[in-house]
Amino acid sequence: MDWRSLESRPGSFSKNFGWGDAPGLGLLHRAINAVFSEGLKRVPRDTAREIIARTADGDPLVPLNFFLYNQVVRGESYIVPDQLVLEALARDHDQSFDRLAMCALNFSRVGIWDRARPYQSHPAPWARRFVVEEVWNGDRWDVSKITADKIEEFFSSGAMIYSAATPRKFATNLHYLYQQSSLLGLTSSEREDWWSSALFLFLDRCLLDREISLSMSAQDILAFVESEDYWALTAANPALAPYAALSVIEEYLALGGLDRFLNMGATADTPETSLGETPRSGTLQSTATRRENAKRKKPTDLTLTVVQRAYAQAQRQVRNRQHAEWVKSLYENRCAICGVALTIDPTGKTYSEAGHVKPVGDPFRGPDHLNNILPFCPNHHKAFDRGGVWIDPNQGEPIVRSATDDTGFDGRKLELLAEHGFAVEFVEWHAHYFGHLS
Incomplete structure (x- = not known):
């Protein structure tokens, strides 16, 4: 028209x-x-x-x-x-x-x-x-x-x-x-x-x-x-x-x-x-x-x-992609665990993966929100998902810890940017779930 x-x-x-x-x-x-x-x-x-x-x-x-x-x-x-x-x-x-x-x-x-x-x-x-x-x-x-x-x-x-x-x-x-x-x-x-x-x-x-x-x-x-x-x-x-x-x-x-x-x-x-x-x-x-x-x-x-379900289903893919890209860009692909931005080609291009600290799927139902996402290199993403590395909330001053022989970063302060608004409560949940905190 x-x-x-x-x-x-x-x-x-x-x-x-x-x-x-x-x-x-x-x-x-x-x-x-x-x-x-x-x-x-x-x-x-x-x-x-x-x-x-x-x-x-x-x-x-x-x-x-x-x-x-x-x-x-x-x-x-x-x-x-x-x-x-x-x-x-x-x-x-x-x-x-x-x-x-x-x-x-x-x-x-x-x-x-x-x-x-x-x-x-x-x-x-x-x-x-x-x-x-x-x-x-x-x-x-x-x-x-x-x-x-x-x-x-x-x-x-x-x-x-x-x-x-x-x-x-x-x-x-x-x-x-x-x-x-x-x-x-x-x-x-x-x-x-x-x-x-x-x-x-x-x-x-x-x-x-x-x-x-x-x-x-x-x-x-x-x-x-x-x-x-x-x-x-x-x-x-x-x-x-x-x-x-x-x-x-x-x-x-x-x-x-x-x-x-x-x-x-x-x-x-x-x-x-x-x-x-x-x-x-x-x-x-x-x-x-x-x-x-x-x-x-x-x-x-x-x-x-029915309308809200359609909205939620449609937005899941959109939000995941949008939030993930935003977090990775904010930290310039630096891994939350080791602090390294993985270089993947001769031009200097870097790569990271965004992960939900508390998983969004059943049975955990963590929030699909920026404050529940951190960037990881591929190795430490997998290790974090299995509990091999974790983050000690440390009374609001979180530090990275290792439950394996990889101690090169053990005790490293987690680098968080204010504009991210990350919620420490999710790393506390993660640490409790894998038995690192009583």
Whole structure:
């Protein structure tokens, strides 16, 4: 899609929609819970508008026109559930919800409703373009750009086509939402839990807009995601994000996209039935079960574990590689045990291996974190894993020890750099595990 050619009409967003004193986007969270109080089924748009007007301060068109997804089914306008709705129903309001909601705004895909004008299906190209063209520097966000003055300057520069008397009001409103959602402190997100939920949300919106389909391969969907500036929109490192995204997309396809709501207590009135697709045999529940689920005020069987599991699986490889390379580079490949950087070729290139002091796999379940990683030469990596060499915590002044005949380094002070933030508690665990400390 050519976002630069879309006309920007901020409409109700430029009004003083008054989010009140609630922290973050708490009022939006409250409004979603009120609108979907009967579970994951679509709600008539007019009904949703009345509910939001009673629930939250300000213009109810802001959440309806900029954050939630609209759909016309048999001539009637509805608000339909997606990942943003699921997360609002499944857990209390928190910072992750705020950041996900801002992603929904920046994705600028809200469907259509009766009498909606064509441009309203993509209501915030101004917010999207500001992030992609100004805040994104190619591999992370430059949050110094997110000020009301800089937003207004971007809108006034001629780069934007917008209909408003002045861009000042919606510039200050947009800055306020960034501030409320704690995005002003965000530079890189690929290790954030909400990031994979945002990808689920993006895929939901694109599936509802028919920009992608479940018949596409994960690789083809990944290519589409990249073409739509997803890394820029979510502050994800483009060198690492594709590894995480591919696994999340595969999980999304395995769950059947929007069909996953049918297995979370949703009634038959879910978005799938209006996509022109027939639900797979066996996915619909009995009428009695659906009716009982629809009565729930706060669904108790909703879980985010499938999304978070996909995120964890995807990130394991990314984090391992990123953390390992960072630690080895920090110490210039010098082994924690002997202090030597192994030279491996005539050019002087050095080599080391990064090892978790407390193993991350079962049954030990050590943290996959920088503070649990040290660089080793290959020999001492193997010896450390077998307990042949170890590190005495020595009351916070750790020293290297040998349990073999290799005594050339025995008693050597462990060299730790402050920026590493290594946790001595893990070498203490290692020493106890191999019986070197009682």
